[in-house]
Structure formats: structure tokens, C-alpha cells
Amino acid sequence: MDNKQIKQNNKALLTGTIVYAIGNLGTKILTFLIVPLYTYYISTSDMGDYDLLITSVSLLAPLISLKISDATYNWMIKRTSSNEMCIKATYNYLLKSCTLAVIIIGIISRFVHIWNVWLFLAILVLEPILETTQKILRGLKNQKLFAASGIIYTGILVTLNFITVCIWKLGVTSLLVNTVISHIISIALIFCLEKRMRCLSVTVDKAELLSTQKEMLKYSMPLVPSTLSWWVMSVSDRYVIRFFLGSSFNGIYAIATKFPSVLQTFFVLFNNAWTDMALANLHSKEESSKYVSNIFEKMYVFSFSMICWLIPMTKIATQVILSSDYKVGSVYIGFLYLGAIFQGYSTFASVGYLQNKKTARAATSSAAGAIVNLFIDLVLIKSVGLFAAAISTYAGFFVMWIVRMYDIRKDWPINVKKVKFIALTTLATLVATVTIWTSIKVDVVITIIFGILFLMLNKDYIILILKKLGKR
Numbered sequence: 001m002d003n004k005q006i007k008q009n010n011k012a013l014l015t016g017t018i019v020y021a022i023g024n025l026g027t028k029i030l031t032f033l034i035v036p037l038y039t040y041y042i043s044t045s046d047m048g049d050y051d052l053l054i055t056s057v058s059l060l061a062p063l064i065s066l067k068i069s070d071a072t073y074n075w076m077i078k079r080t081s082s083n084e085m086c087i088k089a090t091y092n093y094l095l096k097s098c099t100l101a102v103i104i105i106g107i108i109s110r111f112v113h114i115w116n117v118w119l120f121l122a123i124l125v126l127e128p129i130l131e132t133t134q135k136i137l138r139g140l141k142n143q144k145l146f147a148a149s150g151i152i153y154t155g156i157l158v159t160l161n162f163i164t165v166c167i168w169k170l171g172v173t174s175l176l177v178n179t180v181i182s183h184i185i186s187i188a189l190i191f192c193l194e195k196r197m198r199c200l201s202v203t204v205d206k207a208e209l210l211s212t213q214k215e216m217l218k219y220s221m222p223l224v225p226s227t228l229s230w231w232v233m234s235v236s237d238r239y240v241i242r243f244f245l246g247s248s249f250n251g252i253y254a255i256a257t258k259f260p261s262v263l264q265t266f267f268v269l270f271n272n273a274w275t276d277m278a279l280a281n282l283h284s285k286e287e288s289s290k291y292v293s294n295i296f297e298k299m300y301v302f303s304f305s306m307i308c309w310l311i312p313m314t315k316i317a318t319q320v321i322l323s324s325d326y327k328v329g330s331v332y333i334g335f336l337y338l339g340a341i342f343q344g345y346s347t348f349a350s351v352g353y354l355q356n357k358k359t360a361r362a363a364t365s366s367a368a369g370a371i372v373n374l375f376i377d378l379v380l381i382k383s384v385g386l387f388a389a390a391i392s393t394y395a396g397f398f399v400m401w402i403v404r405m406y407d408i409r410k411d412w413p414i415n416v417k418k419v420k421f422i423a424l425t426t427l428a429t430l431v432a433t434v435t436i437w438t439s440i441k442v443d444v445v446i447t448i449i450f451g452i453l454f455l456m457l458n459k460d461y462i463i464l465i466l467k468k469l470g471k472r
Contacts, residue, residue, distance in 0.1 A: 006291060009281055013295070016143070016273030018465070035258045036321040041165050044325050046172040048250030052242060053115060053176070055235045057124050059228070064101045065128035067223040068093055069135040071216035074354060076139025077279050084199045087136060089213040094132060098125045119176040126183035133190045136197055138276065145193055149186050157182040222363055229366030233339075233373040233396035237389035240377045245385065253386050255322065256329035259314050260340040263307065267344030270299070278351045293415040296348060298461065303344065304424040305457045307337040308431045309450040312443040315435055332390040334432025339393035341428075342401045349404040352412025361407055369400030 038047070068090050075086040102121055109117045130153075137146040157178055164174035191197055241250045274295075282288040311334040318330035346365070353362045373396030380388035405414060431450070435443060455462070 005281075009277060009291065012277045012281065013273055014464070016276050017270050035255065036323075037162070037166055039255060039323040039326045041169060042172050042251075044248040044251035045246075046251070047254055048238075048242065048247035049115060050172045050175055051250060051254035052238055052247075053120055054123075055238045057120070057127055058235055059231050060101070060124055061127045061131075062224050062227040062231075064097050064124070065094065065132065066097070066217055067220040067227060068216055069128070069132040069220075070223055071220040072132065073135040073139045074219065074279070075216060076136070077276065083140065083196065085204055085209065085212050086216065087197065087199050088204055089209050089216060090132060090136070092209065093213055093217070094129060098128070101125070116173060116176055119173070119180060122180045123176065123183070126180065126187070130183050130187055133187055133197065137190065137194060138272070140194065140196055142194055145190065148193075149190050152189060153182050153186040156185055225363035225367065227366075229363065229370035229400075232370035233343075233393060233400070236374065237377060237393065240374075240381055241386065241389055244381045249386060252326055252329045253332070253389060255326045256332045256386075256390075257336055259318070259333050260336040263303075263310065263337060263340045264343065267303075267340070267347065271344065271347045274348060275351055275354065279354060282355070289413045289415065292412070296345075296414050297417065297420075299348065300341075300345065300421060300424065302458050302461065303341045304428050305450070305454040307341060308428055309447065309454045311337055311428075311431050312435050312438070312446040312450070315438075316440060316443050316447065319440060329386070331436045332386050334435055335387075335390035335394045338428060338432055339390070339397050342394065342397035346397060346401045346404055349401065349408055349412075349414060352404075352408030352414075356411045358411070362404075365400050365403035365407055368403045369396040369398075372396045372399045 042050075072086050072090045076083055102125065105114070105117075105121060105124070108114070114120060134146055134149060137143070137149070160178035160181060161175060164170045164178060168174075237253065238250050241253055278288075278292075282292070314333050314337075315330045318333070319327055322329075346369075350362055373392045376392035376395055377388055380391070384391075405416070408414070431446070435446065438446070
């Protein structure tokens with residue numbers, strides 16, 4: 001890969017990240033900032049019930065969609081078939097699967113109590129539809145509307161939540177109603193502004209449509225076990241916590257996870273742009289290996305130095321902005337940050353599976369991480385409480401990343417400077433551990449030290465990003 005191609009790839013990666021950031025970062029931060037307000041108006045028990053319902057949606061949605069949106073995106077970005085054909089095949093499948101899901105869960109609800117069942121069903125159907133429409137926008141390379149849809153969705157959701165929870169004091173159920181409204185408006189906006197998505201009236205050969213749908217599902221179905229394994233590591237902790245410790249502890253843990261979600265947002269933005277660029281421009285193993293390894297090195301130096309700064313700073317912030325019932329969650333945040341960065345590394349490596357259409361292999365690595373996560377949860381939950389959930393999340397994603405790096409070593413090799421990587425991992429883990437017992441004064445000192453270190457290690461990248469963001 002020559003210098004010209006490297007510069008083009010870097011420009012595409014940076015530009016793509018910033019475009020996604022414009023549409024998502026501000027809204028995610030806004031969502032994060034308003035979460036502490038909820039802690040003054042919603043009890044830990046109610047927050048636990050709400051979080052469990054949203055967790056259940058994240059479990060069932062991939063089973064309904066069979067991740068066909070990932071196949072749609074891949075087909076469109078690589079022009080495997082006409083856009084109209086794969087879009088219509090996707091719509092056809094979602095219509096049938098969502099209808100079937102509503103019927104089945106509706107019948108089950110007649111015999112088993114489901115909290116706010118109709119709102120639950122509405123969110124369960126709307127979630128895969130919104131995810132699919134946004135993936136199609138990326139496939140159509142309409143990143144601006146993709147970004148705008150994220151801004152509008154979060155803007156509406158945050159505004160409604162503030163009004164209904166903080167002003168009208170309507171309680172936790174209003175959060176579900178607002179989620180439904182935000183989904184509907186965002187989906188309608190996308191269809192109104194992107195005419196290429198309105199291809200329901202396009203005439204296609206039925207046999208070809210079913211054939212395309214079959215090929216797409218063949219690609220996407222192996223992603224479902226992988227996604228479910230991700231679910232085990234990311235959110236299944238809530239079920240374990242609810243069963244062994246109760247709803248109140250689940251509410252505390254739910255709020256604690258909101259802080260690392262900001263870091264997860266950074267990884268999502270970067271990995272979206274990374275996937276777009278890698279699938280479109282990186283093909284030869286020999287040419288891309290050095291480039292990919294260099295990008296990953298910059299990624300882990302940036303992220304490890306960032307969380308060493310964020311962990312003590314977040315602990316200080318939680319003592320200031322959260323209500324007294326939720327402040328105890330601050331000690332778990334360090335390991336949740338560590339889990340978030342290894343989740344990001346795992347996604348970065350997963351492009352190797354997508355590049356070679358070997359999505360079935362992704363399930364193996366995800367399953368390995370899920371088993372580790374669940375094992376630690378069940379063994380430690382009674383003895384160390386919520387620490388078990390935080391530690392298991394970190395361990396699960398770490399194992400997933402290790403397995404993926406080993407698994408893709410032939411098709412998509414990423415060479416890691418082991419001494420440097422191990423030193424940074426050890427340092428970050430040490431910070432997460434030490435800050436469990438440190439006082440606020442010590443946390444302030446640690447924050448200042450690692451804040452300076454973060455700026456020193458990443459000043460060139462920060463300046464470059466700020467300049468590019470200013471131009472945008």
C-alpha cells in the first residue's frame with residue numbers, strides 16, 4: 001500500500017468518524033447528561049424494571065430480524081446485487097418476522113404477565129426496523145441523513161423524557177411511551193427524506209427476491225449467535241442481578257453502565273467509519289496488514305490512556321451529580337470501562353470476518369466470551385455482589401478479543417506490540433482496582449496526572465480531529 005493510498009484511507013476513516021460523530025456524539029452526551037436527573041425522580045426498583053424490559057428487547061430483536069440488516073449493508077456496500085432488490089428482500093422478511101413475533105408474544109402474554117406488554121411489543125418491532133433503515137442509509141452512503149436521524153431520535157427522546165419525568169412526574173412508564181414516539185418519528189423522517197428507500201412499489205421477480213433473501217439470511221444468521229453472545233456479556237448481568245440481588249441493585253447497576261456507554265459511543269462511531277472504509281478499500285492481506293496494525297496501535301494507546309483519566313474523573317462526578325441511592329455504583333465503573341474498550345477492540349477485529357464473509361466464525365469467539373462472562377457472574381455474584389457483573393463484563397470481552405485475534409490471524413492479521421499493549425492493559429486495570437478504595441482527594445490527583453498523560457500521548461490526534469471537526 002503506497003503513501004497516497006494510506007493518506008486516502010486515513011482521510012476516509014477520519015472523515016467518516018467525524019460525520020458519524022456529528023450525528024451521534026452530541027446526542028449521546030446529551031442523553032448521558034440527563035440520566036442523573038432520572039435518579040432523583042425514579043426509584044432504583046422502577047429503574048431496574050425499566051432496564052430489564054429494554055434488556056429483553058435487546059435479546060429478542062436479533063432473533064426477530066436475524067441480523068438481516070447487516071447483510072443488507074454488506075450487499076449494498078459491495079454491490080452484490082441491486083439496491084432495490086436487497087432493500088425489498090429485507091422489507092419482505094421484516095414484515096413477516098415482526099408479525100409472527102407479535103402474534104407469539106401476544107399469545108404468551110395471555111398466560112404469563114409481561115410488564116407493559118403492548119409498549120414492550122411496540123419497541124420490540126420498532127427497534128429492528130429503525131436499525132435496518134439506518135443500516136440501509138449507510139449502504140446508500142447517505143451518512144448525513146444517518147447522522148441527522150440520530151440527532152432527531154435522541155433530541156425527541158431526551159426532550160420528552162425531561163418533560164414527562166422531571167416536570168410532569170409521570171414515572172417510569174413514560175420512558176417507554178417516549179421511546180415508541182421517538183422511534184416512529186425517526187423512521188418516518190428517514191422514509192420522507194431518502195426516496196431510494198421507498199421501493200415498496202418496485203416490481204421485482206419473486207423468485208429472484210426469495211433467492212436474494214435466502215442468500216442474505218445465509219450470511220446474517222450466523223451473526224445471531226454472535227449477537228446473543230454479545231448480549232450475554234453486555235446485558236445478561238441484569239437478569240443475574242435481578243434474580244440474586246433484586247430490582248434495586250439492578251437499577252444501581254443500570255445507572256453505573258451509563259457512564260462507560262459514552263466511551264462505547266466513541267468506539268461505535270470509529271468502528272462504523274472503519275467498517276465502511278475497510279470493506280470498500282482494503283482487500284489484499286499483504287498490503288493492508290501493516291496499515292491495520294498501525295491503526296489498531298493508535299486506537300489502543302488512545303483508549304487506554306483515556307480510561308485511566310476517565311475512571312477517577314467519573315468516580316468524582318458520580319458523587320456530585322447522582323442521588324444518594326445511586327452513588328454506590330461509582331466503584332464498579334472502572335471495570336465497566338475496561339469491558340467497553342475490549343468490546344471496541346473486538347468489533348474492530350470483526351471486520352476480518354465481514355471482509356471474507358466468514359460470519360459463522362464470529363459466533364465461536366462470541367460464545368467463548370459469553371461462557372466466561374456467565375461463569376464469573378454465577379460463581380461470584382453472591383460473594384462480591386455487583387462487582388461480579390462488572391468483572392465478568394471485562395473478562396468476557398477480553399476473552400472474545402483474544403479469540404478473534406487468533407481466529408483472524410491468517411485472513412486479516414493484526415500485529416500487536418505485546419510489551420506495550422500488556423503494559424497499558426496492566427496500568428488501566430490497576431487504576432480501576434485502586435480507585436475502588438481511594439478518597440475523592442486522591443481521585444482528583446489521579447485525574448490530573450492521567451489527564452496530562454492523555455493529552456501528551458494523543459496531542460497530535462486531538463489537534464487533527466479538532467481541526468477537521470472545525471471545518472465540518
